[in-house]
């Protein structure tokens with residue numbers, strides 16, 4: 107499999123993956139006749155496992171922002187790659203950085219319980235973050251870090267094509283909705299992200315500090331369940 111290197115990112119993507127994304131964006135790629143092999147396979151479908159693998163590899167070697175210098179490892183995302191529900195948080199914390207998985211530790215356990223309350227197991231949804239690397243001391247992500255990391259999340263969303271997105275916390279909601287409105291103002295209504303219904307709710311880490319808000323969070327979860335049911339989603 108041939109590869110091409112992005113000179114800005116230092117990340118390596120296979121030619122198959124690069125072509126898949128160009129196809130997805132509706133960009134036709136012309137290939138010189140001189141370079142074509144004798145036996146051209148025209149009907150080989152894009153293998154999504156390979157595409158995911160290549161994307162994860164590209165993220166794991168990403169050096170697009172300064173966070174690559176302090177991470178233990180990247181935290182790519184986890185779950186069902188054909189999920190109806192995509193959950194997007196802010197950035198890895200200490201436990202996530204150590205384990206390489208988003209939403210672990212106490213906040214992760216609370217998220218699992220919240221999902222169970224609307225009939226989901228963690229494995230049935232896909233969970234990712236705006237940033238793939240931990241900001242030191244869990245500080246807020248810088249705009250340039252969010253901007254640099256955006257491409258990875260975009261590609262995950264395009265591959266999953268969820269029915270509903272749940273943005274957990276202020277940072278995720280602000281980035282996905284391109285707004286700086288308060289979380290309170292963004293909650294309780296249905297938004298739209300590239301044609302996909304998007305619901306905003308509290309980050310489980312916040313709910314651990316402020317359990318009184320769990321009641322509102324439950325309202326948000328019920329809204330999600332309704333949306334999924336109205337879409338005829340499988341879960």
Ligand code: SF4
Nearest residue numbers: 168171174238239255
């Ligand atoms: S946070 Fe995102 S853009 Fe920055 S180094 Fe990590 S993967 Fe790359």
